[in-house]
Amino acid sequence: MNFELISTDSASSARAGVLTTDHGVINTPIFMPVGTVGSVKAVTQEQLRQDVKAQIILGNTYHLYLRPGLEVLSAAGGLHKFNGWEKPILTDSGGYQVFSLAANRKIKEEGVVFQSHIDGSRHLFTPENVMDIQRTIGADIIMAFDECPPYPSEYRYAKKSMELTHRWLDRCIKRLGETTPRYGHEQTLFPIVQGSTFKDLRTISATEIAARGCAGNAIGGLSVGEPEQDMYEMCALVCNILPADKPRYLMGVGTPWNILENIALGVDMFDCVMPTRNGRNGMLFTWNGVINIKNKKWATDFTPVDEHSPCFASRDYSKAYLRHLFAAGEYLGLTLASIHNLAFYLELITEARAQILAGTYTAWKNKMIPVLKTRL
Amino acid sequence: MNFELISTDSASSARAGVLTTDHGVINTPIFMPVGTVGSVKAVTQEQLRQDVKAQIILGNTYHLYLRPGLEVLSAAGGLHKFNGWEKPILTDSGGYQVFSLAANRKIKEEGVVFQSHIDGSRHLFTPENVMDIQRTIGADIIMAFDECPPYPSEYRYAKKSMELTHRWLDRCIKRLGETTPRYGHEQTLFPIVQGSTFKDLRTISATEIAARGCAGNAIGGLSVGEPEQDMYEMCALVCNILPADKPRYLMGVGTPWNILENIALGVDMFDCVMPTRNGRNGMLFTWNGVINIKNKKWATDFTPVDEHSPCFASRDYSKAYLRHLFAAGEYLGLTLASIHNLAFYLELITEARAQILAGTYTAWKNKMIPVLKTRL
Numbered sequence: 001m002n003f004e005l006i007s008t009d010s011a012s013s014a015r016a017g018v019l020t021t022d023h024g025v026i027n028t029p030i031f032m033p034v035g036t037v038g039s040v041k042a043v044t045q046e047q048l049r050q051d052v053k054a055q056i057i058l059g060n061t062y063h064l065y066l067r068p069g070l071e072v073l074s075a076a077g078g079l080h081k082f083n084g085w086e087k088p089i090l091t092d093s094g095g096y097q098v099f100s101l102a103a104n105r106k107i108k109e110e111g112v113v114f115q116s117h118i119d120g121s122r123h124l125f126t127p128e129n130v131m132d133i134q135r136t137i138g139a140d141i142i143m144a145f146d147e148c149p150p151y152p153s154e155y156r157y158a159k160k161s162m163e164l165t166h167r168w169l170d171r172c173i174k175r176l177g178e179t180t181p182r183y184g185h186e187q188t189l190f191p192i193v194q195g196s197t198f199k200d201l202r203t204i205s206a207t208e209i210a211a212r213g214c215a216g217n218a219i220g221g222l223s224v225g226e227p228e229q230d231m232y233e234m235c236a237l238v239c240n241i242l243p244a245d246k247p248r249y250l251m252g253v254g255t256p257w258n259i260l261e262n263i264a265l266g267v268d269m270f271d272c273v274m275p276t277r278n279g280r281n282g283m284l285f286t287w288n289g290v291i292n293i294k295n296k297k298w299a300t301d302f303t304p305v306d307e308h309s310p311c312f313a314s315r316d317y318s319k320a321y322l323r324h325l326f327a328a329g330e331y332l333g334l335t336l337a338s339i340h341n342l343a344f345y346l347e348l349i350t351e352a353r354a355q356i357l358a359g360t361y362t363a364w365k366n367k368m369i370p371v372l373k374t375r376l
Numbered sequence: 377m378n379f380e381l382i383s384t385d386s387a388s389s390a391r392a393g394v395l396t397t398d399h400g401v402i403n404t405p406i407f408m409p410v411g412t413v414g415s416v417k418a419v420t421q422e423q424l425r426q427d428v429k430a431q432i433i434l435g436n437t438y439h440l441y442l443r444p445g446l447e448v449l450s451a452a453g454g455l456h457k458f459n460g461w462e463k464p465i466l467t468d469s470g471g472y473q474v475f476s477l478a479a480n481r482k483i484k485e486e487g488v489v490f491q492s493h494i495d496g497s498r499h500l501f502t503p504e505n506v507m508d509i510q511r512t513i514g515a516d517i518i519m520a521f522d523e524c525p526p527y528p529s530e531y532r533y534a535k536k537s538m539e540l541t542h543r544w545l546d547r548c549i550k551r552l553g554e555t556t557p558r559y560g561h562e563q564t565l566f567p568i569v570q571g572s573t574f575k576d577l578r579t580i581s582a583t584e585i586a587a588r589g590c591a592g593n594a595i596g597g598l599s600v601g602e603p604e605q606d607m608y609e610m611c612a613l614v615c616n617i618l619p620a621d622k623p624r625y626l627m628g629v630g631t632p633w634n635i636l637e638n639i640a641l642g643v644d645m646f647d648c649v650m651p652t653r654n655g656r657n658g659m660l661f662t663w664n665g666v667i668n669i670k671n672k673k674w675a676t677d678f679t680p681v682d683e684h685s686p687c688f689a690s691r692d693y694s695k696a697y698l699r700h701l702f703a704a705g706e707y708l709g710l711t712l713a714s715i716h717n718l719a720f721y722l723e724l725i726t727e728a729r730a731q732i733l734a735g736t737y738t739a740w741k742n743k744m745i746p747v748l749k750t751r752l
Binding site: 037038039040041042043044045046063067068071072075076081082083084299300302312313316317318320321324325327328330331332334335336 | 413414415416417418419420421422439443444447448451452457458459460675676678688689692693694696697700701703704706707708710711712
């Protein structure tokens with residue numbers, strides 16, 4: 001994997017870059033649609049390529065390990081072959097899901113024992129087997145196995161958890177070094193900065209993570225319920241410590257305005273379920289603000305969500321029709337809202353990159369954020 | 377509307393024709409995907425055009441009247457404008473839905489009083505207002521308001537019901553003659569033959585319907601639970617009476633083999649929820665037989681459902697991936713199965729037409745039916 005920094009904003013820490021993987025090139029900053037169990041919910045791979053214009057998607061280790069399982073993924077030749085997505089894939093390590101979804105999870109130095117949320121079966125995740133699982137999934141970017149503490153966490157707990165995450169990281173690095181890619185393409189580890197909302201812990205964690213010299217770095221444990229200002233403060237602090245010549249990935253963030261603010265702090269990569277999950281609940285993000293398409297006020301609005309969009313879902317269906325699909329519980333509503341939101345996120349981040357390259361990012365961002373937040 | 381008969385099979389009553397409407401040309405025999413509330417479930421209009429290659433779709437008067445309602449449809453300029461489907465649309469009259477879905481329905485000479493299955497609100501459908509509603513929806517082909525008796529029905533009930541349907545038909549014809557299309561394009565009425573599984577009633581009904589001299593005719597009240605042989609017998613009897621120079625539409629039928637058999641009896645048009653509804657339950661129809669994609673046996677079958685298909689959903693995803701999507705409850709499974717099945721139905725009927733034109737239909741049909749029925 002190679003990361004080339006193309007341009008840095010003079011008035012902020014925003015950067016434009018190019019990340020090259022064996023499955024293709026990613027222009028940063030980038031938003032990565034979430035395909036938890038090997039499918040971005042309600043969207044075909046053709047739509048992801050042609051309409052959303054996704055450059056990289058996510059998979060999730062916890063979910064893919066449970067279903068379809070390693071035997072199937074291994075026989076398929078990895079997730080790219082299994083789901084037909086030939087561009088880059090990043091897999092989350094499953095740490096977050098083990099803590100948020102699985103039952104009776106027990107954290108030990110060795111790893112985490114947990115019960116599947118699907119059938120209650122018992123499993124053990126360790127830094128070593130999570131690396132092995134991600135080798136089998138075949139992701140281009142592999143996330144370290146970490147503990148993501150809840151918000152709020154007590155200082156003592158956050159510190160202990162962070163230290164465990166660091167020890168687990170060293171075991172991840174060791175294991176990856178002892179194993180080789182299974183499908184011929186390079187797989188790159190991103191370690192994860194933790195430390196909750198404590199500045200000194202975030203400083204320690206970012207310093208530790210940076211010292212490992214990995215090809216890219218991630219910031220975890222944010223957007224888990226803390227005030228937005230805390231998120232920005234932690235992100236700024238961490239970005240100042242993480243090396244400038246490596247991509248920085250802020251996990252699980254967020255709204256369009258969260259993304260623009262964090263780009264200004266030096267983040268290059270984002271993922272979030274918001275465009276798809278909120279889309280399935282009828283929330284549409286647009287260049288003019290946020291639409292609740294279930295609202296009665298759209299019942300006879302026959303204009304499209306975005307007439308200038310290159311995406312059919314945004315341009316070729318009216319708000320009135322979308323509202324009808326949601327009112328009638330039609331699957332097509334979920335699909336169109338998901339595609340619209342994802343296409344918008346990609347358009348937004350593509351425009352952000354253009355503004356960085358033009359040297360106009362900060363002014364543009366400050367003008368856009370109140371507009372994006374408007375409730376229409 | 378114009379119907380031109382191009383070719384008739386020498387060994388059966390199968391016909392190939394061209395039906396021309398103001399929204400475009402339909403090659404018959406044809407299968408019409410069902411878009412009950414203005415959306416073919418889980419399929420975009422783009423996919424219907426490009427991948428399914430649908431030439432005409434259905435809407436349903438009962439459902440569209442309740443949601444989005446006439447005010448919205450009228451303001452939109454009709455269903456074509458509302459849902460963005462620019463090719464022909466046929467609307468079922470809602471008679472079947474009133475009897476199968478609505479609560480406390482009461483049939484009188486005037487029409488049917490019923491309660492909405494959505495909110496219990498009370499409504500009255502008469503032959504007159506059902507014509508008016510279909511004028512407002514703007515369908516190219518409008519179905520007469522009929523009563524579809526259940527199977528089995530007693531002879532007395534079936535006769536009484538059929539006679540009511542005939543009286544209602546005359547009121548439909550009168551009302552349509554007194555009103556004009558609202559959106560500039562022609563709207564053509566198809567009356568419906570009823571008579572349950574009683575030969576003499578079907579003979580009477582087909583004779584009565586034929587005598588009205590409408591531009592096309594439909595056969596209703598079949599595929600409602602009767603044995604397949606009864607369906608074929610009734611269909612053959614009715615097709616022999618309905619004029620040969622008008623298109624014949626068999627409502628709500630059916631499996632791929634039902635369609636091929638009924639084409640041989642002289643049917644030109646079909647609709648059925650089976651490809652979409654059964655698709656959403658994991659049943660895939662293919663050139664080699666029927667697949668239950670939920671079956672464990674497909675878990676590591678990495679071949680596509682149909683590698684020779686021009687349709688991406690059939691060709692670009694493996695059975696193993698589809699099985700995984702169904703096992704994990706992913707929306708994408710519903711979409712891919714629906715598109716595959718619809719594309720297959722359209723490919724099948726397109727091939728049937730080619731065989732009719734080549735003079736080889738009957739031999740081809742007899743060879744295909746056992747293959748299509750095979751459980752894979």
